[in-house]
Amino acid sequence: MRNILPILTVVATIVVLWYLAAVKLNSAWVYDQATRAGADMPAFSQVVSETMNQDRPVLPTPHQVGAELWKSTVGMAVTSKRSLVYHGWVTISATLLGFAIGTGLGVLLAVGIIHNRAMDMSVMPWAIASQTIPILAIAPMIIVVLNSLGLQGLVPKAIISAYLSFFPVVVGMVKGLRSPDQMQLDLLKTYNASAAGAFWKLRVPSSMPYLFASLKVGIAASLVGAIVGELPTGAVAGLGARLLSGSYYGQTVQIWAALFAAAIVAAGMVIVIGLIEKGTLRRMGMVR
Amino acid sequence: MSWVTLALAAWAGGWYVNVRLSHSRAARTRVGQLAVPVIFGITVLVLWEGLVRGLGVSPVILPPPSAVAARIGSSLPTLGADFWQTAVKGALTGYLLGCGAAVLTAIAIDRSPFLQKGLLPVGNFVAALPIVGVAPIMVMWFGFDWQSKAAVVVIMVFFPMLVNTVAGLKATDAMQRDLMATYSASYWQTLAKLRLPAAMPFIFNGLKISSTLALIGAIVAEFFGSPIVGMGFRINASIGQLALDMIWAEIAVAALAGSAFYGLVALIERRMTFWHPSQRT
Structure with missing residues (x-):
């Protein structure tokens, strides 16, 4: 808790800088309006007050974004097409489905890799190399191709999310399942433990910290995948769609609100995984 | 069959x-x-x-690799122009600016533990956010050309780089710093001769993470608006024409560019941090 004060200071500084930037960026419009109306140049205090609440500001002020977030989450029926809860849920459901698929397949492949030498040598270099490739670039293509095959909505986005969370989980899980050292493996051998016994009683428990570290990376990647997956179909539903329609119609406040909603969702999911991690490791007696 | x-x-x-x-x-x-x-x-x-x-x-669902290879061969100039626009102008510019700014920021807050305590959690938090979402805003501010893409890349690479550099600057132990103190080295001498070199493995780790992020940022930012050249633009436009061989060709170029970029950073790391245990063979 000693860190609260510094963090608050930094956050407060960012908010202040944000307001200053908003005044600077939005004042051009105010001066422009004044010139067009043929009026005198407005006084500085007047300019500042006018930059705070424009309809389509270049940079919306924090309280405008906050108000929009409040209005479109709490102040609106969840079923409304303008509700961020509705759009957020569209994105979250795709993210979670994809994350579950990607993690499941990733763990399976990792198990295969540690038990099969040929698989290890053929697949592992590609799994590592694939992390240096901008995989996200194929997201639009997956959406359109699956669309032409008759798959729409949740599943194509989930596939992109699965793809993005797959490789971090494979790499992390292989590392984790290999983390028991020779001494521990030898001990199990002296107990005459079977391969399955060694796997469940030693390898899986000791892989948990690695698994959770890659789950955190994976879920963040999944969310980005789901958001980007919403772009090519045009603005239908989801946080990505809100970003896109905001950018089409110049609704800057809407873009910022969607952006913050995405940030809150991402933070929430990482925190949830962190809590599960803490609980699991405590039950296993591995509290750090 | x-x-x-x-x-x-x-x-x-x-x-x-x-x-x-x-x-x-x-x-x-x-x-x-x-x-x-x-x-x-x-x-x-x-x-x-x-x-x-x-x-x-059907080739509009999945073209065979030979068709993709043929497409790469027949449209080399287009692919080259797209690569130049997205990877070099957009991604590389933003990468250099963003990483440079992050290292300078890390050095600037180096003397203030208070700022570090505040900035690090915020930086870690921001690094996990879907930052590509700022792309539409940057496109609005900086226009359709590569400047907006570079801006997105700057924001994307800044925080991972900052967090890594700050961690790196802490990597020296008390004994080494005491030695510098007995040499009566000034703050800047210690920084240049001891702490920055010791931070290099961390800085390169950040550079490697950022190299992937930079290309992703530049390509995705083009989905929100771009001139009629660029890898993201070409992917988006080819989807409309169902020219999937072109998309796969762009993906192949992106994959090559991403691996080459990463490889280059790894090579420079090898040269510069040859003393580090992880680099010894």
């Missing part, structure tokens, strides 16, 4: 060779370690080609 049988036979053959190779003595050598993944990659391509041809998959 013969294509399918051929492809499956090639797959089985490749797998058999790999199993034999990985259990033989060759698996210990460098050549063997390189050959196995290469054989695997080739069999995947052969399987892809054979299945697409044998099952008569």
Whole structure:
């Protein structure tokens, strides 16, 4: 808790800088309006007050974004097409489905890799190399191709999310399942433990910290995948769609609100995984 | 059907060779370690080609690798222009600016533990956020050309780089710093001669993470608006024409550019941090 004060200071500084930037960026419009109306140049205090609440500001002020977030989450029926809860849920459901698929397949492949030498040598270099490739670039293509095959909505986005969370989980899980050292493996051998016994009683428990570290990376990647997956179909539903329609119609406040909603969702999911991690490791007696 | 049988036979053959190779003595050598993944990659391509041809998959769903290769060969100038626009102008500019700014910020807050305590959690938090979402805002501010893409990349790479550099600047231990103090070294001398070199492994880790992020940022930012050149633009435009071979060609270029970029950073790291245990062979 000693860190609260510094963090608050930094956050407060960012908010202040944000307001200053908003005044600077939005004042051009105010001066422009004044010139067009043929009026005198407005006084500085007047300019500042006018930059705070424009309809389509270049940079919306924090309280405008906050108000929009409040209005479109709490102040609106969840079923409304303008509700961020509705759009957020569209994105979250795709993210979670994809994350579950990607993690499941990733763990399976990792198990295969540690038990099969040929698989290890053929697949592992590609799994590592694939992390240096901008995989996200194929997201639009997956959406359109699956669309032409008759798959729409949740599943194509989930596939992109699965793809993005797959490789971090494979790499992390292989590392984790290999983390028991020779001494521990030898001990199990002296107990005459079977391969399955060694796997469940030693390898899986000791892989948990690695698994959770890659789950955190994976879920963040999944969310980005789901958001980007919403772009090519045009603005239908989801946080990505809100970003896109905001950018089409110049609704800057809407873009910022969607952006913050995405940030809150991402933070929430990482925190949830962190809590599960803490609980699991405590039950296993591995509290750090 | 013969294509399918051929492809499956090639797959089985490749797998058999790999199993034999990985259990033989060759698996210990460098050549063997390189050959196995290469054989695997080739069999995947052969399987892809054979299945697409044998099952008569429409080219608007999945083009065979040979069609993609032909497309790469026939549209080299376009691909080159796209690469220049997105990877060099957008991604590389933003990467250099963002990483440079992050390192300078890290050095600036180096003397203030208070700021570090505040900035690090915020930086870690921001690094996990879907920052590509700022792309539409940057496109609005900086226009359709590469400047907006570079701006997105700057924001994307800044925080991972900052967090890594700050961690790196803490990597010296008290004994080493005391030694510098006994030499009566000033703050800046200690920074230049001891702490920055010691931070290099961390800085390069940040540079490697950022190299991937930079290309992603530049490509995705183009989905929100771009001039009529660029990898993201081409992917988006080719989807409209169902020219999937062009998309795969762009993806191949992106993959090559991403790996080459990462490889280059790794190579420079090897040269500069040859003293670090992880680099000794």
